[in-house]
Amino acid sequence: MAEAENQEEQIAEGTPVLFREELITILEALFRLSKLPNNAFEIKDDGLYVKGLEDTLTGHIENDNIHPTKQQTDILKNFSLIDDILCYKGNKIASSLSGQEDNELELKPDGFYFKQREDNTEELKQFTRDLIVETGLYDWQIVPELPENSISDSTIYLIEQQVEDLDITYYAKWIHKEDTWISLDILLETFNKLARKEEVEEAIEKVHEHENKDTLDLFTIDEETGRLLFNNIDILDTMQVSDDANNAIRIGQDGKLFVPDLRSELNSVERGAFNKTVLLSEECNGSGEYNLEDDINNYNFIIVEYYLKPEPTPPVAGQNPEEIIEEDLNPYDAKSDMIDVDNLNYLYNNHIDYMLEHDYGFSTYNTKIRLWDRKLQVTYYNKVCIYRIVGIK
Numbered sequence: 001m002a003e004a005e006n007q008e009e010q011i012a013e014g015t016p017v018l019f020r021e022e023l024i025t026i027l028e029a030l031f032r033l034s035k036l037p038n039n040a041f042e043i044k045d046d047g048l049y050v051k052g053l054e055d056t057l058t059g060h061i062e063n064d065n066i067h068p069t070k071q072q073t074d075i076l077k078n079f080s081l082i083d084d085i086l087c088y089k090g091n092k093i094a095s096s097l098s099g100q101e102d103n104e105l106e107l108k109p110d111g112f113y114f115k116q117r118e119d120n121t122e123e124l125k126q127f128t129r130d131l132i133v134e135t136g137l138y139d140w141q142i143v144p145e146l147p148e149n150s151i152s153d154s155t156i157y158l159i160e161q162q163v164e165d166l167d168i169t170y171y172a173k174w175i176h177k178e179d180t181w182i183s184l185d186i187l188l189e190t191f192n193k194l195a196r197k198e199e200v201e202e203a204i205e206k207v208h209e210h211e212n213k214d215t216l217d218l219f220t221i222d223e224e225t226g227r228l229l230f231n232n233i234d235i236l237d238t239m240q241v242s243d244d245a246n247n248a249i250r251i252g253q254d255g256k257l258f259v260p261d262l263r264s265e266l267n268s269v270e271r272g273a274f275n276k277t278v279l280l281s282e283e284c285n286g287s288g289e290y291n292l293e294d295d296i297n298n299y300n301f302i303i304v305e306y307y308l309k310p311e312p313t314p315p316v317a318g319q320n321p322e323e324i325i326e327e328d329l330n331p332y333d334a335k336s337d338m339i340d341v342d343n344l345n346y347l348y349n350n351h352i353d354y355m356l357e358h359d360y361g362f363s364t365y366n367t368k369i370r371l372w373d374r375k376l377q378v379t380y381y382n383k384v385c386i387y388r389i390v391g392i393k
Contacts, residue, residue, distance in 0.1 A: 084109045142171070151176050156184070276303075280376060280389040285309050290376040292389065296341050297373070299391035306356050307334035308365060309385035331385060333358065338392070339371075348372040356384045 033041050042049045068076065078089045085092050085107065097105055106113045140156040147157070158171040173184040218231045227234050241249055241257070252258035277299070279292040296302055309331045335358060347354055353368035367384035370377045376389065 146174055146181060153177055275393040277391045279391050284378055284386040287378045287381045292374045292376060294391060295374050296344060296371055296391065299341055299393055301392040302339050302341060302344060302371060303336055303390040303392060304339065304386060305336040305388040306384050306386045307331040308358055308360060308383050344371045353379050358384050
């Protein structure tokens with residue numbers, strides 16, 4: 001009752017009113033649903049309902065077993081049909097046929113096609129028989145020249161020919177087939193180019209004419225040894241090898257001249273022989289570098305010869321420098337060291353000095369050196385003075 005009274009009050013006030021039943025009628029008219037079987041809309045208690053298909057569509061799109069990849073799609077784009085024949089990039093993928101006019105093969109949509117020929121075996125046999133009959137030769141004639149009229153294709157025409165060089169006569173044979181004359185002999189022009197037996201024998205005889213034939217006839221081969229003989233004498237043994245005791249040439253096992261290779265022996269003798277070379281001859285009485293006459297690597301050992309070299313004594317107060325005794329400046333007590341060149345290279349590569357020592361009374365004097373290639377370096381100097389370096393092979 002209260003609701004009806006309220007509605008009456010609203011109508012009385014002049015305000016438009018839409019009742020619930022009227023709204024439902026209007027909405028049902030506006031949102032009518034099709035009765036077709038594929039309609040996805042459905043009316044629920046709370047309103048219209050459509051099933052979400054995002055997951056289904058996503059799974060469908062990402063399924064490689066359903067959709068081709070981009071690479072496959074790019075390949076498929078190159079396929080086409082030309083005259084109902086499958087082609088790839090415009091070319092027939094079945095095969096490529098020659099464009100020659102007499103090609104019997106043909107490519108059809110269902111494959112290669114070759115027209116089945118009829119069996120003409122008997123016809124071919126009969127054609128052969130007829131051809132043999134047509135080309136049969138039944139007659140021969142001696143004529144001065146080939147006829148121009150009344151020519152028979154079954155006749156052999158003989159024309160007399162004269163060979164001046166041999167002074168003989170022979171007959172050239174001709175037949176006529178398909179409006180063409182065919183020679184059964186060698187033409188005279190060709191015949192004259194051929195060498196005759198007499199000419200060949202004469203040429204061979206001239207080739208074998210030697211002024212020294214008598215000498216050549218003296219050469220033979222020993223049947224047992226296979227060695228070359230001259231007048232039954234072995235050439236290598238008796239004519240070409242000297243009997244001199246110092247002769248290194250001899251006959252090898254194969255019957256040929258042989259000289260032994262002595263290079264290894266000579267190299268060994270050269271290495272074993274004593275040979276010395278003066279590489280430096282001057283006083284090295286101070287730190288620094290000195291040049292050698294040759295590379296130390298050309299030698300097996302290096303001999304370093306040295307002595308003590310006194311330094312001038314400074315003059316005392318009031319003493320005249322000229323009064324210094326000269327003998328006090330002369331070197332004394334010489335010594336020498338023999339050093340392996342390999343050891344010198346090892347020391348140099350490892351930055352190690354070789355020390356030359358000299359004892360004198362209670363004092364020890366020394367000098368440090370390094371040797372490599374063509375160089376001597378005095379790294380420290382203390383009265384031990386090198387005066388000569390010798391290389392030994």
